[in-house]
Amino acid sequence: MQAEGWRHDGDGPAYPPEPWVLRGNFAVGVFLVPLRDLPAEVRTQLPVGSRPLVLAGCAVVGVAAVQYTPGGVLAYDELLVALPVVHRARLAVTIPQIWVSSPASRAGGRALWGIPKELMNAHRRSTGRRLQALYRGGDRTILAETSVSVRRSIPGTWSLPLPTVQRVGEAASDPSTFIRSSNSVRGRLHLAQTQWTFGPSLSWLQGRRPVLGAAITQARVVFGARVER
Incomplete structure (x- = not known):
């Protein structure tokens, strides 16, 4: 059901106004990728003047499988x-590749924060502390498959800042063409073992093993609390 205040851009689907308050669960794998192996489609998404966060000569890259559940403004898979990048002496995250199962999320993510969302289909199976998920693009090509096993829960509830900075516009050299958004995630944190297989769109990650796996459950996400355009 569409809520009051949702926005339309042209003939596209309506989407909620910012900020979005979402509920859900995250499974995350962290990879170290040599800078030379970052593909053009990733580099061209970086805002002008930003640089990847580097550890031991490698870019730090996170891959997340997210299920946003009922109770927030939208429910969908992602x-x-x-x-992670340094932009104007501040640490933030750029999202160069992303797929969602919700047309409203795709439209809103692009319009509000410059996040290049595409559509996909998700198939998930959860049994206790284990998750298996398969993601396919709109043409049914496999995007990724993951298996996540929670190993240890960290006591308490954790609040994590998640600022994003996204490149927008067509001017390749204009440093003002970016959107910065202040966001946060609050939930239960767990160490996890994550295994990933990637399809053609993410082939630059195929064969790499995550150096860290984690899960966040019972999460409350606030996206777009403060936005700089």
Whole structure:
């Protein structure tokens, strides 16, 4: 059901106004990727003047499988790549590749925050502390498959800042063409073992093993609390 205040851009689907308050669960794998192996489609998404966060000569790359559950403004599945960057002397995350199962999320993510969301289909199976998920693009091509096993829960509830900065516009050299958004995630944190297999769109990650796996459950996400355009 569409709520009051949802926005339309042209003939596209309506989407909620910012900020979005979402509920859900995250499974995250962290990879170290040599800078030379970052593909053009990732590099071209970086805002002008930003640089990837580097550890031991490698870019730090996060891959997240997210299920946003009922109780927030939208409920849908999401698969994303997150690249921590330094932009104007501040640490943030750029999302160069992302797929969602909701047309409203796709439209809103693009219009509000410059996040290049595409559509996908998700198939998930959860049994206790284990998750298996398969993600396919609109043409049925496999995007990724993951298996997640929670190993240890960290006591308490954790609040994590998740600022994003996204490149927008067509001017390749204009440093003002970006959107910065202040966001946060609050939930239960767990160490996890994550295994990933990637399809053609994410082939630059195929064969790499995550150096860290984690899960966040019972999460409350606030996206777009403060936005700089």
